[in-house]
Amino acid sequence: MHQKIEMAGGDNIFADLATQYPAVDPEAILVKDPEIVIKLVGHANSSIANGYSVDDSSSMQDLRGRMMSRPGWSNLTAVRNGQVYIISNEIYGGSHFFVGVSYLAKIFYPKLLPDLDPKAIHQEYITRFQGIGQDLDKHGVFVVPEVD
Secondary structure (H helix, E strand, O other), rough: OOHHHOOOOOOOOOOOOOOOOOOOOHHHHHHOOOOOOEEOOOOOOOOOOOOOOOOOOOHHHHHHHHHHHHOOOHOOOHHHOEEEEEHHHHHHHHHHHHHHHHHHHHHHHHOOOOOOOHHHHHHHHHHHOOOOOOOOOOEEEOEEEEOO
């Protein structure tokens, strides 16, 4: 996730960890007190319904709620400001990573990028370049809470 966070203009508070997919000590999160928390869900989190075939965001919302109610997390800046996001790997990994990066940029800088519309970018990608006729306003769950 580090490279994509940087592409979107973010600052990965765990960039100094030696492995690509580190196991982060929960206490370290409390110490670092992030302004924004991003949780990626996908194949490894198969119990969390997300992606193109899902229309109900409750599974991702439940995960977000569980994360925000972890012991000590009520003191995190991200939790106090409602800046905890769950993102589907279906828009974050692979050749379509730029879709996820656009969502991250909007999350990180909503006032600086008022005209950035990640959902429109996503819709154009699947319609124009993938030939998929799915209407993202009607089907699919990719980011919780939704990004305006």
